[in-house]
Amino acid sequence: MPSTTPVHVPVDILRFNTCGSVDDGKSTLIGRLLYDSKSLMEDQIEALERSADITGGGQINLANLTDGLRAEREQGITIDVAYRYFATPRRKFIIADTPGHVQYTRNMVTGASNANLSIILVDARLGVIEQSRRHTAIAALLRIPHLVVAVNKMDLVGWSQERFLEIRAQFEEFLPRLDIKDVKFIPMSALNGDNVVDPSPHTPWYVGPTLLGHLETVHIASDWNLNGFRLPVQWVNRPNNPTDQSLHDFRGFSGQIAGGIVKTGQKVIAFPAGIVTTVKQIWTYDGAVPEAFCPQSVTLVLEHDIDISRGSMLVGLDHLPGSHSDLQAEVCWMHPRALQAGKKYYLKHTTHTVQVAVTEIINKLNLATLESEAGATELAMNDIGEIRLRAAKPLVFDGYATNRLTGSFILIEQGTNATVAAGMLSSPREIVKPENGDYVI
Amino acid sequence: MNSYHLDHLQHLETEAIHIMREVAGEFERPALLFSGGKDSICLLRLAEKAFRPSDLPTPLLNVDTGHHFPELNEFRDRRAKELGGKLIVRKVEDAIAKGIAVPAPGEISRNRLQIPTLLAAVDEFRFDCCIGGARRDEEKARAKERFFSFRDSFGQWDPKNQRPEIWNLYNGRLNPGENMRVFPISNWTEMDVWEYIKREKLEVPSIYFSHKRQCVRRGGQWLPVNALVPPKPNEEVRELIVRVRTIGDIISTGCVESPATTVDDIIAEIAAARVTERGSRADDKASEAAMEDRKKAGYF
Numbered sequence: 001m002p003s004t005t006p007v008h009v010p011v012d013i014l015r016f017n018t019c020g021s022v023d024d025g026k027s028t029l030i031g032r033l034l035y036d037s038k039s040l041m042e043d044q045i046e047a048l049e050r051s052a053d054i055t056g057g058g059q060i061n062l063a064n065l066t067d068g069l070r071a072e073r074e075q076g077i078t079i080d081v082a083y084r085y086f087a088t089p090r091r092k093f094i095i096a097d098t099p100g101h102v103q104y105t106r107n108m109v110t111g112a113s114n115a116n117l118s119i120i121l122v123d124a125r126l127g128v129i130e131q132s133r134r135h136t137a138i139a140a141l142l143r144i145p146h147l148v149v150a151v152n153k154m155d156l157v158g159w160s161q162e163r164f165l166e167i168r169a170q171f172e173e174f175l176p177r178l179d180i181k182d183v184k185f186i187p188m189s190a191l192n193g194d195n196v197v198d199p200s201p202h203t204p205w206y207v208g209p210t211l212l213g214h215l216e217t218v219h220i221a222s223d224w225n226l227n228g229f230r231l232p233v234q235w236v237n238r239p240n241n242p243t244d245q246s247l248h249d250f251r252g253f254s255g256q257i258a259g260g261i262v263k264t265g266q267k268v269i270a271f272p273a274g275i276v277t278t279v280k281q282i283w284t285y286d287g288a289v290p291e292a293f294c295p296q297s298v299t300l301v302l303e304h305d306i307d308i309s310r311g312s313m314l315v316g317l318d319h320l321p322g323s324h325s326d327l328q329a330e331v332c333w334m335h336p337r338a339l340q341a342g343k344k345y346y347l348k349h350t351t352h353t354v355q356v357a358v359t360e361i362i363n364k365l366n367l368a369t370l371e372s373e374a375g376a377t378e379l380a381m382n383d384i385g386e387i388r389l390r391a392a393k394p395l396v397f398d399g400y401a402t403n404r405l406t407g408s409f410i411l412i413e414q415g416t417n418a419t420v421a422a423g424m425l426s427s428p429r430e431i432v433k434p435e436n437g438d439y440v441i
Numbered sequence: 442m443n444s445y446h447l448d449h450l451q452h453l454e455t456e457a458i459h460i461m462r463e464v465a466g467e468f469e470r471p472a473l474l475f476s477g478g479k480d481s482i483c484l485l486r487l488a489e490k491a492f493r494p495s496d497l498p499t500p501l502l503n504v505d506t507g508h509h510f511p512e513l514n515e516f517r518d519r520r521a522k523e524l525g526g527k528l529i530v531r532k533v534e535d536a537i538a539k540g541i542a543v544p545a546p547g548e549i550s551r552n553r554l555q556i557p558t559l560l561a562a563v564d565e566f567r568f569d570c571c572i573g574g575a576r577r578d579e580e581k582a583r584a585k586e587r588f589f590s591f592r593d594s595f596g597q598w599d600p601k602n603q604r605p606e607i608w609n610l611y612n613g614r615l616n617p618g619e620n621m622r623v624f625p626i627s628n629w630t631e632m633d634v635w636e637y638i639k640r641e642k643l644e645v646p647s648i649y650f651s652h653k654r655q656c657v658r659r660g661g662q663w664l665p666v667n668a669l670v671p672p673k674p675n676e677e678v679r680e681l682i683v684r685v686r687t688i689g690d691i692i693s694t695g696c697v698e699s700p701a702t703t704v705d706d707i708i709a710e711i712a713a714a715r716v717t718e719r720g721s722r723a724d725d726k727a728s729e730a731a732m733e734d735r736k737k738a739g740y741f
Contacts, residue, residue: 011449082585083578084578085577226445237492237495256609295447295456310466405608412614
């Protein structure tokens with residue numbers, strides 16, 4: 001359905017997050033992006049001026065734009081993920097501003113999990129520090145497709161190309177150990193606006209794009225998995241309408257397609273029943289459609305009456321998933337109460353929540369060396385490690401590397417209901433075998 | 442672009458539908474907050490997209506401050522009826538009469554008094570989840586709020602202690618007395634809302650379009666002349682061609698001079714705008730942390 005608005009037609013959305021340590025200038029960078037791309041409004045600038053009079057000695061502080069909570073302005077820090085929106089004629093942008101303090105790494109995972117691109121800020125004076133490594137490792141772990149290393153505060157090192165190349169070399173020392181394909185290094189000064197939106201006169205030796213130029217043009221086509229149809233069932237759509245005959249027997253399975261493409265007439269397997277059936281209709285509010293794809297939200301009507309409910313998964317016959325109760329995963333721990341082997345949690349995977357026990361902590365990632373170290377007895381807040389889990393019922397899943405949506409989960413503490421971990425599943429040891437007789441209806 | 446491509450509105454739409462259905466799947470007694478304003482109009486269409494051909498699985502809830510624009514209430518009632526939705530209205534006036542909401546001496550604004558009224562309605566119907574049309578681009582405190590925003594048994598938001606939200610996995614688990622506010626259009630901007638209204642051909646209350654109105658100059662804004670806060674002798678009153686950009690209470694919603702008579706006009710106007718929509722809401726200007734304070738107390 002093409003938009004016909006002549007004035008304002010962004011074609012797609014780029015989601016990115018910014019990370020760095022305290023005082024690397026993240027909020028200033030975002031403020032600068034908004035300010036220089038003319039995305040700030042007069043009343044926002046006015047509000048900045050009002051707060052500048054109080055806290056900034058008259059100087060406008062671009063960081064005040066994103067540091068929205070009172071506690072943040074008082075302490076001059078960012079305590080949670082803040083979302084910002086702006087658009088240029090080429091693209092629409094969603095920014096997750098994620099803080100750099102060690103204790104808020106969980107917020108970085110929150111902000112970055114849906115990102116197409118991560119910006120890692122580095123203070124040119126300090127170069128690569130442990131936080132830079134940590135953030136890069138998390139971006140790699142989450143498989144964020146694109147990375148930008150923003151070497152900020154270049155004005156404070158005299159716009160030295162040598163220093164810029166030195167920092168780049170520091171990154172290139174550890175990047176090969178992380179599976180990141182696309183990295184861009186940009187020298188800048190967020191405070192003064194050099195190479196953020198407008199090219200800097202101070203870096204004649206740098207021939208690449210400005211930050212905004214890169215954000216507008218980086219290739220983000222299909223970050224979604226279009227191989228292997230997956231529909232986690234969210235809600236069973238049963239109108240039970242006694243007056244409308246056509247709706248009386250309507251039984252649809254609603255959900256967001258988490259992978260692949262589905263067509264009317266196609267065969268699908270319904271898990272956990274493991275029964276093959278055919279897609280009779282792809283129902284949407286705007287009418288039935290012949291096919292649908294990830295990440296569209298649809299309602300499927302099936303040929304056979306099978307026991308399907310929330311938490312079931314409809315799957316195409318190619319690129320089959322795994323189905324196991326014994327799972328292996330990398331987790332980022334997000335709660336002050338550490339993960340301990342043997343403890344039970346709820347695990348939410350797609351639309352399915354199941355009890356699990358942590359059976360083993362395999363290793364813990366040392367963020368200073370980026371080596372996985374065996375022998376950990378617990379994972380504390382902000383630790384990343386590999387664990388084994390046993391679920392009360394089998395999960396139908398893919399490896400996170402294959403499909404972000406069917407390969408990810410969260411752990412929820414029983415009792416407090418706190419979200420305590422983000423998990424990324426390892427690829428299944430074996431895939432389900434449809435040739436078994438019990439998959440045929 | 443290949444054919445398996447969603448444009449930005451389709452992306453925002455499928456994200457919002459997914460969230461709506463998660464609410465239906467995870468909560469026993471959800472309600473959808475519907476005021477008749479442009480954001481909740483989009484919310485209602487998204488609910489239709491999520492749940493048709495079934496009936497909406499949630500009643501519609503509105504807290505009537507008693508200071509609403511009459512055009513808004515008329516639209517709210519009519520739209521709810523057209524959809525066959527169950528509309529529940531709870532009035533601040535009744536809450537004051539019952540002693541649930543207590544105005545401070547001389548307090549005219551109903552803004553703060555909406556909070557106890559809403560919380561009482563949540564108790565009355567034992568709602569465990571309220572779906573709202575708040576957007577993160579509206580205001581700095583909203584910019585930090587999750588899609589699933591947890592409220593303790595006092596209805597309070599604790600911005601420092603929010604549940605992490607990762608991928609599209611939302612944790613809706615609650616203990617008795619606790620509550621969730623869910624904001625499916627968190628990622629939408631004002632422009633997205635109007636483009637969606639255009640694409641979906643949605644009807645909106647007439648006051649969004651330019652009309653002739655008596656306005657009084659107060660606090661740097663043109664406020665509609667009304668019986669609640671009549672113009673003082675020294676105040677400037679003029680008849681202007683105006684529209685409202687965001688709808689709050691009639692005593693605090695600034696009117697903007699505008700010739701916009703169609704949705705296309707409004708889209709063009711926003712594209713060229715130099716102030717944000719909340720720039721015309723006196724309730725947010727009160728202090729830098731005005732919205733943060735109200736949300737902590739239970740505001741949606």
